[in-house]
Amino acid sequence: MSFTYEAVGATRDDLAACPPGFHSLHVRTRLGEGEAVFHRAAEAVLTWELHRAMGVGINASADRAAKDVDVTVTLAGLIKAPCRIVWATEEPRRAGWAYGTLTGHPECGEEAFVVDRTGDGTVWLTVAAFSRPAKWYAKAGGAATRGLQHAYARRCGTILRRLCAPQDES
Template sequence: MPVAYAAIGASDAADLLRFPPDGSTPYEESLQLGSGSERFLTAANLLMTWGAHRAAGVAVTDVERGEPGEYLGVQFNAGGTPELGDEPEELFSPEGVAYIQPGTTATLTPAGKNARPIMVISTVDEPQRLGFAWGDRDEVPGFGEQLITVEQRADGTVWAVARGFTFLTKSGLMAGIKQRAELRDVVEQAQACIAALAPGAALRNGVTGADSSTTASDSADTAPQED
């Protein structure tokens, strides 16, 4: 398998928090980024070009871009059943940077943490919702899958959402302590990535140019609020 677990795509399941993959622990974090179409597009462009991860202090290396149609990923039909995804349309940021595609592989290394070889298993391309899901290729501590999306809701507000599931250490004398530490690391990294999509966060963390579409006008947007 391309990743280290069987439930590929389950991070996008509507009932993930109630019925996570067997043996896993689910989580979901959300943050209001502001409101309006400009804020939605700015945050989405940042997310889909690895800008959120870089602004959160995650080194993104060894990137090998997936080719359209090479790996279609997973999507859920109206009945909630997983099925092979459609071939995604190739999209670009205003700076001409290609958006992340399913099948892309990379190594994510949070500051002070071990490297995680990952694979992008699906992307979300809806009129008011964009994002991607990645899964661990190796059984690193707390391995699993994470979906990060930016969405504009009916009231015009813009939100970043990170949800996923993680497989924690199950054995050993210190298993309980390791589980708590692993879950804390996974959740804190998810929180850091969505916080990096807030107005001005990328620039404050040194992500500029092709890695960030944030502009000075973003500072006038609604202040971020937690869900």
């Protein structure tokens, strides 16, 4: 299957990238502080744990995000969305990946999930995307579809913050 858009990999160097004719999404959530939080969050993002904890079906050709890994996301048990990882990174202060839509995806575009640790030790999740509808039902959803995308991105932050919280050992 081939990508359904031309700007493949645009989010790698610029999470705010948004080619003409696409809608942008950029949601940043504070997860906590410190190296342990960063490593926990990075691992959850890179191994699909975040997505599975959100109740999203993930069928990937590898256990870990890496360039050219094929991923099919299943939403609500009904919508199958084929994607391919266009870039992945695992650095001391930044980890994440982006996938691009393939033929058959209800949207057209790219979405990135990036964990970074700033100079003061604060750990953030950024969910960034550019997209436009590709299927009739995505087009029919209009602004409501974009609202759901923003709610999904905010929920990613909420769930990842929960996954990174210290576990009570009592």
